[in-house]
Amino acid sequence: MSGARRGAGANRSPGAGGPSDAGRPAGAGVATDSGAAACPPAALAALREAIALSARARADGRHPFGALVLAADGRVLARAGNESAAGDDPTAHAETVAIRRAAADHGRRALAGGSLVSSAEPCAMCAGAAYWAGLGSVVYGLSESRLRGLTGDHPENPTLDLPCRTVFERGQRPVTVHGPLLEDEAAAVHAWFWQRTAGSGGGDP
Ligand SMILES: [Zn+2]
Numbered sequence: 282m283s284g285a286r287r288g289a290g291a292n293r294s295p296g297a298g299g300p301s302d303a304g305r306p307a308g309a310g311v312a313t314d315s316g317a318a319a320c321p322p323a324a325l326a327a328l329r330e331a332i333a334l335s336a337r338a339r340a341d342g343r344h345p346f347g348a349l350v351l352a353a354d355g356r357v358l359a360r361a362g363n364e365s366a367a368g369d370d371p372t373a374h375a376e377t378v379a380i381r382r383a384a385a386d387h388g389r390r391a392l393a394g395g396s397l398v399s400s401a402e403p404c405a406m407c408a409g410a411a412y413w414a415g416l417g418s419v420v421y422g423l424s425e426s427r428l429r430g431l432t433g434d435h436p437e438n439p440t441l442d443l444p445c446r447t448v449f450e451r452g453q454r455p456v457t458v459h460g461p462l463l464e465d466e467a468a469a470v471h472a473w474f475w476q477r478t479a480g481s482g483g484g485d486p
Contacts, residue, residue, distance in 0.1 A: 327396075334361070334375070344363040346362065348379040365374045396417065401421060401467060417455075424444075425440060
């Protein structure tokens, strides 16, 4: 499992705890690093489902990303694949679609303390959405940095390579982050996808 290969601090923001943070009050939103061992088994199972959703999105001609939102008790509140390149909503990443769907179907309170499980690390927008939705944790497969290596300069996916931990570290409440996990499985869905001829626009995540 590739996630275990990376050290606990390997995905930490370069600036975390560094000189750039001097003088800045320590926020409550310190994200937690953890490997597969610390990730609840149910969350790993959900991550495999998110990866399956990403494969389904690809099979449907959409960008290969998938996400689920789980309630604090582990119930699945919503599932989604990426819809940003297929429709007219450029913000319809799998994560934002799943969060909006979960809130619409179950009410925003149902999301409190829940989890966002995504086949790829949430971009800055999606990490922000998770924060504002009140979710308590994020589980992801493919890291943004590895995704960027896969997408290159593809015009449909100018990957925003900012670790989600960096976003959460600036928040005022903690968000626990588990990832990257099952990264090779998540990456396999992207094989050769970004080498194709560019189609309709819309970047993600
Ligand atoms: Zn996103």
